Amino acid sequence: MPVSRASAASLRTLLPATGAVAGWKMVGAPKDYGPDTLYDLIDGGADAVKEYAFLSCVDARYSPNGRPNPSIDVNVYDMSNPLNAFGLFSQDREGSQPVNVGAGGARTTDGTGMSFWKGRYLIRLASISRSAQFKNGMLTLARAVAARIHGSSAQPELLQKLPPGMKSASEKYVKANVAGHAFVSNAVTARYPALGATAELFIAQFPSAAGARAAYQKYLAYEKGNRDLAPLKGETGFSVLDRFARNVVVAARGPYLVGVVRATNMPKAQALVRAAAAKLK
Secondary structure, eight states: OOOOHHHHHHHHTTSOOTTTSTTOEEOSOOEEEOTTTGGGTOTTTHHHHHTTOOOEEEEEEEESSSOSSSOEEEEEEEOSSHHHHHHHHHHHHTTOEEOOSSSEEEEOTTSSEEEEEETTEEEEEEOSOOSHHHHHHHHHHHHHHHHHSOSOOOOOTTGGGSOSOOOTTOOEEEOSOBTTBTTOOSEEEEEOGGGOTTOEEEEEEOSSHHHHHHHHHHHHHHHTTSEEEEEOTTSEEEEEEETTTEEEEEEEETTEEEEEEEESOHHHHHHHHHHHHHTOO
């Protein structure tokens, strides 16, 4: 599917023109990519981007002198809504350092890459140069793009349902195969160190309460052969000692499925699931 003129024009307005950022000139003209051509830009990463309802992308390059090398690549992705934009950003963020660009942002540890999200957009910047000039240039260009995007980087509503106690910057939005299960999708997740170094809570939202109950029944059936399977008091839920995921607690509440996996302490896992379920309506 080709990128529409309207979509391409809209994304291009977010790119700083030559001279808009002191000391940086655009190299040539921006290029546009859609779902069918994204492989031409990021062959190995296109499928991961498209998983998050990708619509279109514009790619521009900047350098101090307007020449191709070295340069800074600036890619602006339209991800259709803020939750998808955050979801893709949350995959980029893993192992990176926080950076303030006027929006949610992270920088690679070697300084050659940067990523941030704002509204429905994810922006990636990269350069092969490790010089201070290019590191600072990426930050300056990122802030210039962020300033052109209306709205904020406030957390999407589903993320706000995560209970307190999570590891900083561990929140993610996962579209499919949550906790390794094909029947759990569309979930926010976060690590909770009080339950163990790899303990994770997920909140999956389904189109209806019936959908959440169906996923719950599939999860329960999956765990039938594991040890200490028992009802979760006060909830439509269960706890179990899974041979792979250790202490597991799962509950259905309205259109949501809440779960904890890889916990080292069962009572704490049960308490966290109850706390999360109590916030859901």
